[in-house]
Amino acid sequence: MKLVYFAWVRERIGLPDETVDLPADVNTVADLLNWLKGRGENYGAALERQDIIRVAINQEHADHSAPLPANGEIALFPPMTGG
Amino acid sequence: MKLVYFAWVRERIGLPDETVDLPADVNTVADLLNWLKGRGENYGAALERQDIIRVAINQEHADHSAPLPANGEIALFPPMTGG
Amino acid sequence: MAPTCEPLVRVQADDFDLATETRRLTAGRRDVGAVVSFTGLCRDENGMLEALELEHYPGMAEAEIARISSEAAGRWPLTGLTVIHRFGKIVPGDNIVLVVAASSHRRAAFEAADFLMDFLKSRAPFWKKEHVRGGTGAGWVEAKDADLDDMKRWER
């Protein structure tokens, strides 16, 4: 699965994107966030306030309860401040 | 008193403006409209739908119940359609 | 409330330029976050309109727009406000009216421009006469109740 990060999520993790193999029990966006937090301090710092992290699946906004697709691009980012 | 007319009020009366001597018992805008209607068919046609005639006293909107000033400019016109 | 800016009001036969008027409210400033412009154009509803003729009450037109503009500048925190209304003969596709409202915040700019247009429609002394194609006649545009209703949205 391709993961992409933006703004302070990107800065704290220290990567703009990465490709990961997900364990079989990671089925939803919330599962993904919990699994990522266990990968290191940088992920823990980026995803500390897990409830405010916004998620897009294949470039469309998704809830934390959304199921992950078989493949594609999952983006994690802070609340948006455009406009 | 100077009277000025606009749009179809002006066209029906046939004058853009005129100066009149008002009788002593013409004290309000409504009195003025009633008095003008007696001055001829053209005034009658212009002021037939008396309730929709808009009035300005010295270039400020006024109600039909407003008292007339000692002197100045009274304008009569249809509902506005600018913008 | 005291006006938050000095509105610029013009009543003129000539056309206006949106870019020039917008630049006037933003050039050299760092405090403007939002500019909302409204341009009203002459529209040909059924393919028969040759031109609109806009009559106005000279003197009162400027004074009434200035009163409405000052009220807007008192109700919303604006950094600039410009209102230009044309008179005379205007053909389909041409400009009739321009409102430009600038503010630090977008909601103030939107609301002030919207308010201005509602009040201009129902209180500024202008009258539109339609000249129909082929010279078969001309008629005065009737005022719409909807425009009065729009104005009532702002009562408080």
Next chain:
Amino acid sequence: MAPTCEPLVRVQADDFDLATETRRLTAGRRDVGAVVSFTGLCRDENGMLEALELEHYPGMAEAEIARISSEAAGRWPLTGLTVIHRFGKIVPGDNIVLVVAASSHRRAAFEAADFLMDFLKSRAPFWKKEHVRGGTGAGWVEAKDADLDDMKRWER
């Protein structure tokens, strides 16, 4: 509802030109009665801002703005709609975002532009970082609850 026009969406580093974008929606037409534009500019709140840096999600930014634009063109009868959002480094006084909505009727143009801005603020994937004068640091702008509230105005 099916969109009433084909919106034009651009996400770009370059500046935009209000006059050009407005002309694109009005030139040669007789059916446009109202054009509302919103320009969002980089504002320096306390005299300390050197520049904003706008990060965006390429691909999704365009797609999300196109989705919001299509919804607006389905909700209101528009004759044209253009949305341009810049990214990269932007200094105080410079443009960030432009919405131009054209319609036969003024209320549709106002509401569509207002709707677009509320949704862009809270749904378009852009993030602002503030660079402070003298190079003493940079910080990400926090999202405002008020912007989410603004978006809720349009629920129905």
